[in-house]
Amino acid sequence: MPEKNSVEMLLELLQLVLPNLEELLDERYRVLRAIYFLQPIGRRALSDYLLTGERTVRNLVEELKQQGLLQTTPLGLITTKKGSDTLWLLKEYIEKIKGIENLEKLIAQRYNLKRTIIVSGDADKDLTAKKEMSAAAARVLEQELKNGMILAVSGGTTMAMVADSMDTFSEPKVVTVVPARGGLGEDVEKQANTVAAKMAKSLGGSYRLLHIPDVLEEELLKPLLTSSYINEVIDKIKHADILLHGIGTAEEMAGRRSLQPIFLKKIQDSKAVGEAFGYYFDAEGRIVHTTPSAGLRLEDLRNIAISIAVGGGVSKAEAIKAFLKLAPIDILVTDEGVARKLAE
Amino acid sequence: MPEKNSVEMLLELLQLVLPNLEELLDERYRVLRAIYFLQPIGRRALSDYLLTGERTVRNLVEELKQQGLLQTTPLGLITTKKGSDTLWLLKEYIEKIKGIENLEKLIAQRYNLKRTIIVSGDADKDLTAKKEMSAAAARVLEQELKNGMILAVSGGTTMAMVADSMDTFSEPKVVTVVPARGGLGEDVEKQANTVAAKMAKSLGGSYRLLHIPDVLEEELLKPLLTSSYINEVIDKIKHADILLHGIGTAEEMAGRRSLQPIFLKKIQDSKAVGEAFGYYFDAEGRIVHTTPSAGLRLEDLRNIAISIAVGGGVSKAEAIKAFLKLAPIDILVTDEGVARKLAE
DNA sequence: ACCCGAGGGACCAATTATGTCCCACTAGTT
């Protein structure tokens, strides 16, 4: 591929001559991306999102406006057509500079994944990295979903974001979307049920709901499983063709599950770093605590053709790393912050 | 050419996102080029050449050193192998960014030239632009010269520089080099004779000298033309296959020719902007004054297969422009400063 | 009508860039 080599040659030379090129481009990419995903947005809100000063954002915005990539409206900044076209082109080159493709291959190989997808940035520092990650997950779904399939999805912030970022697909997918887990915590929009319904709408398919809490003692759970409706939904869940789920740190999941203090202490003492499907695990991927859970269990994953995990932000790197040691998933969608940790 | 398009696409996008990219690259190119041509050179001398402050040069040099493109010796800075390789690659990309190729085509077309060669920069501001121009002229000679040909060369700073920059050609050219003009001014190294001898050595050919002054009244010149030696050399000059010459402003040429005050006044009154082969011409390319001259005359140019003019620096743009209107030359080697004026 | 968030204006402090000069060392010349 002579073409590929000369673009890479040029980028290499430019980085040699302008050692801060990556930084300069990244900065502009981040601003453009944030405005693209959050538009219309004012300057002050933007600087909050980017954890960058108002004046700094303003300088960059002014420059991008002059280049015709952004424009101001009374409601806030928006990208022009030229701006969004530039954004996606820039994404390609930034990824080349950062060696994202190599990183993807390295991680897929090291953790025995079918595929890794990395987006620029660190979701801890820039929420729009999470938005880009969600859009990437939506694209994976679009590729993998076929008519007649069952998609099981979990809840959480990231999943809600994936659901939000699914534009109506050009071609409807006649699929069934089911929640991978029962109700958890108090936030309606983050529930697996809500996510499942929203995704089904975007996909053009149908959904089923699971009306039981995720945290339930075994003696309470057993009688509920005699309900034919609940049994039917759980059956679908366990026979899902595709699973899409987030990965949480032990800390945040314990909070969302409202665990009793004695369990919280147990989890802390055993150095749990993450949680998935009711299992708490330490940094080596060893299970250190199990909570009863109505939906999918870890062992169910081997019956699912395609498991897709989505998660980003450096603070989650340890949990994600441990999870990859524990569970046989297929596709990981993450961000650069996590990827560099995984590659260490 | 998909390859070409994607490099250009990338450069276009980078300029969109980093509007000062050209400036940043040009700066680094200028420093690298200067050190390449002048090495070994100290920082202070370098800043004099570049008309840039010492501290500014130092910052750039420090950066390029860190990237392995330059190194310091007790005698001064030199380029590394990596540095000179980078320089020539960078030249290519800078020329793309600046649209040098389009400029070359435009000027060749507008002034009915077979070919135009433009190097980056303005020789008035950066003497190493002139060095690069000289190297480019040397390369043209290497391409055009064939065994048995006669090459006529004029004197002057630029011509001396061309002679200096001719490395021994990989393949010797069995040619005869002759001075296009007689002696002019006081500077030995700038004489057409010196230039001719030096070039002949580098080329691996032979040379003939013309031992008469360029400025000579007709009644003194005629008897000299009866000398069979002088006649023989002049005959060779008028039958040269290739002519290589500089272009001077009227002002500097009048100075070099030590013209009498009444002639100086005449030249100023008639708004002469340039001089070539003893002819002073105004901005429209009209001859306004003629001095007797022993070497080549303007009308001899039509008998020469390939005429190559070399000149740069914005202060010469007007003279060069006028000359191109006056004389049917084939190849122009100039710099960006002049080229942008020619293109207006 | 009211409120909130928008962009543009403005001022000031902090940081970076640039100018200038000094010193010890080395290489070249006499």
Place this chain on the structure above:
DNA sequence: AACTAGTGGGACATAATTGGTCCCTCGGGT
């Protein structure tokens, strides 16, 4: 061997640019 010129690196002060912070008027949404 002695001397000189030019070198790179150090250092400090000044100038310019960057970034932070806050204010004001306007427009859109409720």
